[in-house]
Amino acid sequence: MAIVLYPGSFDPITKGHMSIIKQATAPKLFDKVVVAILHNPNKKACFFTIEEKLEMIKELYKNNPKVEVITSIKAAVDVAKEYNCQAIVRGIRGLSDLDEEKQLASFNRDLSRGKINTLCFFAEDRYQNYSSTAVREVYSLGKNYSKYVDPFIAQKMRDRRRNI
């Protein structure tokens, strides 16, 4: 079975992330994508907690047997090993991502002694520039962020505003 790990912060998951998951699970590509919500020490502020994100992304893919959603405090390469993933999948929006992803891929290849390589996808054209950071910014400005995320996630964000 061809399994791939998709690690990230997903804070929140956008249509850009969803496009990467859709492409990785396309017929004859990967049998399963393990979406791993990991703690990113470089991103201190967290919009949703890891537990909230786990619950939300699980709900989003509850009818898709090719998507498993997990959380871990381990390094991506160790999570890949734990879930029998042959590779890591990441996404590229533009040149700044390319540099970062290239470094990360080489770091992960090194840490796994050459066993875990990274495959990068581009989101579908209309979602290519979507980012969690932009969604959080639009949200904090009180503007409409609903086109960037699934309606279920948009509702969760609205609920969050009501609870503040």
Ligand code: ADP
């Ligand atoms: P991280 O905190 O590890 O950067 P993110 O949740 O921000 O995690 O993103 C996870 C991965 O998804 C990264 O490789 C990121 O570049 C990619 N990604 C996010 N949005 C898009 C998009 N719109 N198009 C392509 N790749 C994307």
